[in-house]
Amino acid sequence: MNCSRRDLGLLIPVLASTTASAQQAKGLPSRVFKYDELPVKVNGENKSRAVMKGETHSGFPIELHMTELGPGQAPHAPHKHVHEELLMLKDGSLDATVEGQTTRMTAGSIIYVASNQMHGWRNPGPGPAQYFVIALGNDV
Numbered sequence: 001m002n003c004s005r006r007d008l009g010l011l012i013p014v015l016a017s018t019t020a021s022a023q024q025a026k027g028l029p030s031r032v033f034k035y036d037e038l039p040v041k042v043n044g045e046n047k048s049r050a051v052m053k054g055e056t057h058s059g060f061p062i063e064l065h066m067t068e069l070g071p072g073q074a075p076h077a078p079h080k081h082v083h084e085e086l087l088m089l090k091d092g093s094l095d096a097t098v099e100g101q102t103t104r105m106t107a108g109s110i111i112y113v114a115s116n117q118m119h120g121w122r123n124p125g126p127g128p129a130q131y132f133v134i135a136l137g138n139d140v
Helices: 005-026
Strands: 041-043 046-055 061-069 084-091 093-098 101-106 110-113 119-122 129-136
Touching: 084 093, 093 110, 093 129
Parallel strands: none
Antiparallel strands: 041 046, 046 061, 061 129, 084 110, 084 129, 093 101, 093 119
């Protein structure tokens, strides 16, 4: 099959629009995540719900999960990683430690953890603590 320059000229806009559509479809789609429809992972007194994980339209990795910690519980040992995190405390309290400094968080508090900083949190009680974590970055 022979193609003229004119045929190729007509084909370029079609290819460009196909590529643009594919790039738009790359990011996470808009959607509502209903709390009562999220799968629950139970670990003793703790409950977690994975909400979403993927990339934005620009390819930036993002992950969101929700956790409910029982009194005296921690989700895991203190750790560090390349990605940044935001924790938003909905209910209860947490003792959040970053690089050895501990701060008591109360409902409505937010903590930002920068890349490669040692961090962890624990519920001092007496009731459960519910929070959201948004992980931002390349090792999500």
